[in-house]
Amino acid sequence: MRYINFEDAPAISPDDFFMGEALKEARYALEEDEIPIGAIVTYNGKIIGRGHNLTERLTDVSAHAEMQALTAAANSMGGKYLQGCTLYVTMEPCVMCAGASYWFQVSRIVFGAYDTKLGFGRLNQKITHPKTVITGGIRENECADLVKNFFKAKRNRL
Amino acid sequence: MRYINFEDAPAISPDDFFMGEALKEARYALEEDEIPIGAIVTYNGKIIGRGHNLTERLTDVSAHAEMQALTAAANSMGGKYLQGCTLYVTMEPCVMCAGASYWFQVSRIVFGAYDTKLGFGRLNQKITHPKTVITGGIRENECADLVKNFFKAKRNRL
Numbered sequence: 466m467r468y469i470n471f472e473d474a475p476a477i478s479p480d481d482f483f484m485g486e487a488l489k490e491a492r493y494a495l496e497e498d499e500i501p502i503g504a505i506v507t508y509n510g511k512i513i514g515r516g517h518n519l520t521e522r523l524t525d526v527s528a529h530a531e532m533q534a535l536t537a538a539a540n541s542m543g544g545k546y547l548q549g550c551t552l553y554v555t556m557e558p559c560v561m562c563a564g565a566s567y568w569f570q571v572s573r574i575v576f577g578a579y580d581t582k583l584g585f586g587r588l589n590q591k592i593t594h595p596k597t598v599i600t601g602g603i604r605e606n607e608c609a610d611l612v613k614n615f616f617k618a619k620r621n622r623l
Numbered sequence: 624m625r626y627i628n629f630e631d632a633p634a635i636s637p638d639d640f641f642m643g644e645a646l647k648e649a650r651y652a653l654e655e656d657e658i659p660i661g662a663i664v665t666y667n668g669k670i671i672g673r674g675h676n677l678t679e680r681l682t683d684v685s686a687h688a689e690m691q692a693l694t695a696a697a698n699s700m701g702g703k704y705l706q707g708c709t710l711y712v713t714m715e716p717c718v719m720c721a722g723a724s725y726w727f728q729v730s731r732i733v734f735g736a737y738d739t740k741l742g743f744g745r746l747n748q749k750i751t752h753p754k755t756v757i758t759g760g761i762r763e764n765e766c767a768d769l770v771k772n773f774f775k776a777k778r779n780r781l
Contacts, residue, residue: 526726
């Protein structure tokens with residue numbers, strides 16, 4: 466009988482770990498033939514909301530991963546605001562989702578791949594809550610490759 | 624027996640008429656002690672989606688009138704996009720809702736009261752869809768007074 470020796474496990478930062486959870490959500494989207502973007506919300510090191518892109522299944526172009534995760538998190542917090550919470554999302558949020566994070570007063574947004582075309586970072590004014598701190602590029606390549614390969618496969622199928 | 628003589632009716636522009644329908648929605652919100660903002664979506668002169676602010680009832684700070692009306696309209700259109708549709712809303716949309724209108728590809732946004740603090744118009748870059756045409760200030764005072772009086776009454780109750 467062998468036991469796992471946790472001392473052998475590679476060190477992984479909390480941001481890398483939680484982005485891994487958002488990546489799991491992105492892969493659920495992929496399984497459903499949705500653009501593979503996933504999100505989770507954490508509070509005090511615990512996951513309190515999960516979501517992935519559901520735009521095709523719900524025929525709702527606003528059903529982004531972040532919207533699902535934010536409303537799920539607010540539900541599980543039993544309150545309106547997500548102060549002290551972090552939103553992890555595999556792709557840089559769009560203007561709608563960044564605007565939603567303003568209303569939820571999310572304390573931190575951590576995203577994986579940059580979206581220079583439609584991400585909120587292209588704006589020259591802050592649209593997130595004044596107190597929201599942003600970190601981009603966590604597990605960037607894994608997050609970006611999921612979406613790139615999805616569209617590559619779509620094009621090859623045509 | 625008397626008949627209504629329609630020739631006696633005052634002329635009303637389509638924008639004024641449909642803003643009246645958005646105002647009806649705002650009053651439904653007021654009855655539920657929600658911030659009184661209402662929205663409708665029209666297509667070819669017909670109302671295909673309605674909604675009012677439900678942030679308190681749903682404990683969801685993203686449950687804005689526009690989000691309800693846009694998703695309702697997309698449902699009734701049976702498609703993803705709202706090309707050819709007009710969103711009427713009693714208050715200038717926030718960044719989240721304007722961002723949502725981008726994804727829905729709404730052709731026109733008509734709003735009542737200006738929101739210089741949180742409205743999307745404060746941004747110096749266009750965040751709505753390139754093809755979206757904006758009209759503000761329709762029945763502005765009625766729309767603004769509803770919200771002003773709501774907050775005034777709230778303050779007096781404290």
